[in-house]
Amino acid sequence: MSDVVLQSKGLSKQYRDGKRDVQVFDDIDFELCKGEAVAIVGSSGSGKTTLLNLLAGLDKASHGDVEIDGISWHSLGDSKRSKLRNEKLGFVYQFHHLLPEFSALENVMMPLLIAGKKASDAKGVASKLLQDVGLSERLSHRPSQLSGGERQRVAIARALAHNPACVLMDEPTGNLDETTSQEIQDLILRLKVEKEMAFLIVTHDEKMLSWMDRAYRLSAKTLNQITD
Numbered sequence: 001m002s003d004v005v006l007q008s009k010g011l012s013k014q015y016r017d018g019k020r021d022v023q024v025f026d027d028i029d030f031e032l033c034k035g036e037a038v039a040i041v042g043s044s045g046s047g048k049t050t051l052l053n054l055l056a057g058l059d060k061a062s063h064g065d066v067e068i069d070g071i072s073w074h075s076l077g078d079s080k081r082s083k084l085r086n087e088k089l090g091f092v093y094q095f096h097h098l099l100p101e102f103s104a105l106e107n108v109m110m111p112l113l114i115a116g117k118k119a120s121d122a123k124g125v126a127s128k129l130l131q132d133v134g135l136s137e138r139l140s141h142r143p144s145q146l147s148g149g150e151r152q153r154v155a156i157a158r159a160l161a162h163n164p165a166c167v168l169m170d171e172p173t174g175n176l177d178e179t180t181s182q183e184i185q186d187l188i189l190r191l192k193v194e195k196e197m198a199f200l201i202v203t204h205d206e207k208m209l210s211w212m213d214r215a216y217r218l219s220a221k222t223l224n225q226i227t228d
């Protein structure tokens, strides 16, 4: 099997704005392989969120296609898309969408229970991940009882719980202090090496950019590799 977990071919997106079409980006070819951590940077409005949504199959391209483990989003109906997304991808957004009525532990267990795991196993995996992100003392807290940074860490643990092949992250360390940010980066590095998880991370965090395998800048409607 190929090592490519995510691939875009000729990916283009335009939005209709009144009577005119606004091109966000055009003809993006991109590959992410097992065990790689790749960064995307770009100024506000350059299209980073739009690109992540297309790669995740949450929005439709105007042209081109995206494949996850060799399977094209185009080729699937809605339910198979959800299944592929739930199995293969993990997401960390700036707005973490935790379930307010559930504890940190339950939020992280949720994707595992949905995937059919036994509650005792799900609890073990979720507790371990919450410990990895420094929240072993906060398992029973609800999101409203956690700080912004703690909620972000719960969202990161939740995204990793089902052992996805590829994790898409939008500014994962954006509202974390330096120590916690370092813990998250250490966790990403460990998962990248030990489990060959692939990470595509929108970030402007210089420290994170320094150790990532490659970085791209989205600007002038194209994606260009940044060489140092």
Ligand SMILES: Nc1ncnc2c1ncn2[C@@H]1O[C@H](COP(=O)(O)OP(=O)(O)OP(=O)(O)O)[C@@H](O)[C@H]1O
Residues within 6 Å of the ligand: 015, 016, 017, 024, 042, 043, 044, 045, 046, 047, 048, 049, 050, 051
């Ligand atoms: N649903 C939409 N309809 C029309 N235009 C849109 C829509 N969504 C995004 N856009 C436009 O597409 C461009 C890219 O937006 P996007 O949110 O992807 O940028 P971004 O790089 O993630 O920005 P930021 O860093 O500020 O979050 C922007 O000019 C935005 O106004």
